[in-house]
Amino acid sequence: MTSARAPRCGLAVLFLATAIGGRVTDAQSTPQPAPARPRIEPAPPPTPEDVAAWERLWGGPGALKPPEPPAAAKPSAPAPSPTPAPRDERTRFDDLLATYAAGDTAVIAREFRSAADFERVRPELVTTLSRWRSEWSPGRAAFALDIALTAFAQRWPDPGRFLAAARDIVIARPAPFGAQPADDAFELRFHRAAVAVLAALNAPRDVEHYLDSIASRVATTREGLGEGRPVDARLVLARATARELLTLPILLAAASRQDDVRRSWIAPDGDGEARRRLRAVLEPLDVAVEHADTRVEATVRRAFVLHRLGDHAGALAALDRVAAEGDAVIETWRALIRGRILAALDRPADAVAAYERAATLAPEAQTPAVALAALHLRRGTREQAVTWAARARSTPDGGRDPWPLYWTGDSRFLPGWLDELRTSRP
Amino acid sequence: VTLVRAVAVGCLLAPQAVGAQQPTFRGSAATVVVDVSVTNNGKDVPNLTAADFRLRDNGVAQTITRVTREALPIDVVCVADISSRTEGPLLDSFRRAFDEVIARLGGDDRASLVFFDPHIREIVGFEKRRLSVSAETRASSGGASVLIDALASSIVRSFDPGRRRMAVVFSDGQDAGSFLDESDVMDVAARSGVTIFAVAVTDGTTRTPQRPANVGLLSALAEVTGGAVEVVQRDEDVSVSFIRAFNAFRTSYVVQYTPAGVTGPGWHELDVRLVRPGRHTVRARKGYFGDAAPAAP
Numbered sequence: 276m277t278s279a280r281a282p283r284c285g286l287a288v289l290f291l292a293t294a295i296g297g298r299v300t301d302a303q304s305t306p307q308p309a310p311a312r313p314r315i316e317p318a319p320p321p322t323p324e325d326v327a328a329w330e331r332l333w334g335g336p337g338a339l340k341p342p343e344p345p346a347a348a349k350p351s352a353p354a355p356s357p358t359p360a361p362r363d364e365r366t367r368f369d370d371l372l373a374t375y376a377a378g379d380t381a382v383i384a385r386e387f388r389s390a391a392d393f394e395r396v397r398p399e400l401v402t403t404l405s406r407w408r409s410e411w412s413p414g415r416a417a418f419a420l421d422i423a424l425t426a427f428a429q430r431w432p433d434p435g436r437f438l439a440a441a442r443d444i445v446i447a448r449p450a451p452f453g454a455q456p457a458d459d460a461f462e463l464r465f466h467r468a469a470v471a472v473l474a475a476l477n478a479p480r481d482v483e484h485y486l487d488s489i490a491s492r493v494a495t496t497r498e499g500l501g502e503g504r505p506v507d508a509r510l511v512l513a514r515a516t517a518r519e520l521l522t523l524p525i526l527l528a529a530a531s532r533q534d535d536v537r538r539s540w541i542a543p544d545g546d547g548e549a550r551r552r553l554r555a556v557l558e559p560l561d562v563a564v565e566h567a568d569t570r571v572e573a574t575v576r577r578a579f580v581l582h583r584l585g586d587h588a589g590a591l592a593a594l595d596r597v598a599a600e601g602d603a604v605i606e607t608w609r610a611l612i613r614g615r616i617l618a619a620l621d622r623p624a625d626a627v628a629a630y631e632r633a634a635t636l637a638p639e640a641q642t643p644a645v646a647l648a649a650l651h652l653r654r655g656t657r658e659q660a661v662t663w664a665a666r667a668r669s670t671p672d673g674g675r676d677p678w679p680l681y682w683t684g685d686s687r688f689l690p691g692w693l694d695e696l697r698t699s700r701p
Numbered sequence: 702v703t704l705v706r707a708v709a710v711g712c713l714l715a716p717q718a719v720g721a722q723q724p725t726f727r728g729s730a731a732t733v734v735v736d737v738s739v740t741n742n743g744k745d746v747p748n749l750t751a752a753d754f755r756l757r758d759n760g761v762a763q764t765i766t767r768v769t770r771e772a773l774p775i776d777v778v779c780v781a782d783i784s785s786r787t788e789g790p791l792l793d794s795f796r797r798a799f800d801e802v803i804a805r806l807g808g809d810d811r812a813s814l815v816f817f818d819p820h821i822r823e824i825v826g827f828e829k830r831r832l833s834v835s836a837e838t839r840a841s842s843g844g845a846s847v848l849i850d851a852l853a854s855s856i857v858r859s860f861d862p863g864r865r866r867m868a869v870v871f872s873d874g875q876d877a878g879s880f881l882d883e884s885d886v887m888d889v890a891a892r893s894g895v896t897i898f899a900v901a902v903t904d905g906t907t908r909t910p911q912r913p914a915n916v917g918l919l920s921a922l923a924e925v926t927g928g929a930v931e932v933v934q935r936d937e938d939v940s941v942s943f944i945r946a947f948n949a950f951r952t953s954y955v956v957q958y959t960p961a962g963v964t965g966p967g968w969h970e971l972d973v974r975l976v977r978p979g980r981h982t983v984r985a986r987k988g989y990f991g992d993a994a995p996a997a998p
Binding site: 528538641642658660 | 819876882884886889893
């Protein structure tokens with residue numbers, strides 16, 4: 276067979292990195308006082324093939340729906356009230372911000388209904404966001420993040436520019452970490468939400484670029500620990516999840532540029548690139564397992580990586596060391612991964628039990644049913660296989676399968692985090 | 702339409718009592734059934750008999766007991782990617798293709814239809830109204846396609862000893878959302894008893910043709926099950942490929958033998974050839990699992 280045009284999705288997800296990295300450099304050149312920030316190398320621009328492959332796999336930025344706004348003009352929690360801009364600098368965005376701050380967060384979705392709407396106001400918007408860095412206001416940061424999110428949703432070609440501008444408003448705040456606990460909490464929440472946006476877009480390179488760009492403020496790597504900066508375990512886990520996405524078999528096959536590579540979860544000994552990528556996932560996971568609020572999820576992910584590296588016994592031992600938690604999504608992941616590990620250990624009866632637990636935890640999910648159908652067929656219990664396969668084909672399309680969420684990091688928390696940002700007032 | 706690999710048309714139809722709990726391969730007591738396609742310059746070769754075939758099971762020559770053609774009804778399942786990548790004229794073309802297949806079904810033939818994008822769903826009740834009703838082919842928004850999970854769950858069905866089974870997959874080969882991997886679906890395919898044909902869609906057109914980015918899996922599935930892969934550019938009418946697949950399967954020979962000198966479970970490699978002189982192309986599935994190939998009633 277001749278070689279096919281392999282998707283370069285591992286690189287395709289650099290889609291937004293240039294803009295985000297570039298904003299960091301821009302921010303350094305502004306005259307506004309700002310904390311020292313690391314210089315990060317701009318990512319190479321994505322090729323058209325990168326973008327096309329990324330769109331082909333995940334449907335492009337349009338896959339991210341605009342945030343569900345609260346009811347229009349709903350007087351929610353006290354909104355931030357940024358200081359009005361001087362009259363001669365005031366733009367329409369200051370007016371929009373005032374409406375937004377009054378509780379009408381749907382104003383952004385109403386004003387920007389297409390990418391063309393963003394194009395029309397781009398210079399004015401960039402200027403306004405830049406000016407907002409000079410005076411710290413959480414409300415402006417939340418507004419800017421919502422602008423970026425809507426830009427993603429409307430397929431504006433350069434949404435990372437707005438996300439970076441929003442980030443710069445936050446990291447330019449004058450007080451250092453520890454001085455203003457409410458501001459500290461807002462900033463961490465902001466970074467979590469921003470990273471979750473990128474994770475929802477299946478943009479792992481951009482997640483890492485974002486995390487690198489805030490390295491002077493928040494530690495998200497083992498190297499950054501113990502340097503007086505706060506550690507946010509969710510952001511550490513977000514780095515791991517981003518790296519894990521790059522180990523999807525289809526991306527590994529694309530990286531190998533061989534059409535006939537069998538795309539399996541298990542990385543063979545001879546596949547150096549796959550194993551290198553998997554080991555890179557373990558680094559942040561080893562940090563995240565040490566923190567209480569991420570221990571269980573990090574352990575589940577770590578077990579899957581160990582399994583994929585061929586250490587099935589180690590993976591099972593790790594998985595069974597942590598107690599179950601109340602998050603049904605994570606417990607479903609654990610049950611599915613446990614089933615796969617047990618099957619690899621030639622314990623099919625136990626694997627069936629694990630998959631059945633996943634099916635119990637997520638009764639409307641297709642993934643456990645598919646796994647059980649395949650496993651029963653392999654065991655020779657065809658009648659059960661047929662039953663589970665039929666169930667897989669008939670589950671309602673309610674988006675209640677936890678497995679796809681495994682690959683989108685903390686995006687499942689995004690609606691809640693956005694609500695908190697919109698209504699928070701340090 | 703470019704015929705990339707007119708791989709085997711064939712099928713192990715290991716007859717079994719439906720609902721058998723733990724089917725076992727019963728050695729010499731079992732009858733193994735293999736679909737075999739024979740063509741010469743792309744045309745069917747008619748009027749073949751048992752004496753025209755040579756068949757080896759795990760390297761051991763077998764005595765063919767029966768050869769028939771177009772005697773058994775067919776079950777066909779179409780598994781179609783309806784994600785945003787196939788929306789528009791391409792998906793309209795698929796709808797027409799499926800209608801064409803339905804129109805060619807015989808009285809005892811049966812069809813089923815499974816759509817997938819990030820979600821898998823079987824469409825029921827289409828027989829009476831055809832797929833010109835497009836409501837069911839509305840794609841979900843966003844997300845990664847689950848080709849592997851969809852195909853696996855679509856071909857795991859009850860054995861019916863009196864029927865032959867084929868699947869036609871309509872996809873660009875992309876999958877970034879499945880829980881099963883390629884090894885899993887290859888195993889399912891090998892055990893399923895279904896012959897898999899694939900219509901692989903590219904991003905190209907007839908003026909600037911391309912190959913699908915991930916045709917490797919589809920080719921491997923077709924090869925192991927005795928099916929074929931056709932590559933279709935986005936502006937082509939896919940119904941031609943569907944009809945060709947259906948006709949190829951329908952006109953293939955059904956070769957039966959009772960294994961001798963080979964017993965036990967595990968993978969049995971099949972080698973089917975034509976004794977007749979001439980440049981014939983013989984295609985059949987590559988083997989079967991003994992433990993999943995129970996005896997004929």
